[in-house]
Amino acid sequence: MLTEDGKHLYVSYDEYHNLIEKLAIKIHQSGWPFDTILCLARGGMRPGDILSRIFDKPLAIMSTSSYRAEAGTVQGHLDIARYITTPKGEIAGRVLLVDDLADSGHTLKAVVDMLRTNYKPITELRTAVIWTKGVSSFAPDYSVEFLPTNPWIHQPFEYYDSMTPEKLLEKWKV
Secondary structure, three states: OOOOOEEEEEOOOOHHHHHHHHHHHHHHHHHHOOOEEEEEEEEHHHHHHHHHHHHHHEEEEEEEEEEHHHHEEEEEEEEEEOOOOOOOOOOOEEEEEOOOOOOHHHHHHHHHHHHHHHOEEEOOOEEEEEEOOOOOOOOOEEEEEEEEOOOOOOOOOHHHHOOOOHHHHHOOOO
């Protein structure tokens, strides 16, 4: 649910999964036959996992990180992992790169540029996200929702960002 001021978007688990299913439909309707899904950890892991199951394609993982300050709300220096974890040797062929959103677009652009430069076995690369913000400098190939007001997206699992083992013990009275 988008707040009246347009600055916050609150997403339930049901909405989140529905959006991933709509993304799958867009990808399917494009007719593009890809070989592997490469998700960006952490935001792209959940959509990547679900898309991997729907399309019955192997899931590769690349870690990136840029949101660290202010409890993960301020973008900092972008770190991109040197290696990709993949179940089948080196990543190759037609690759669908998946993340949760195109915020500034900086991460997706940097990863796409790095993959095109350093991973010659990738013959074609397309990108898929759930949300694209109006300020994004990167236009993904597949996206479900365009957010012109650039709200902060509160995803349903953010609850765990402030969870600790001690809080779980307290919650479950273990």
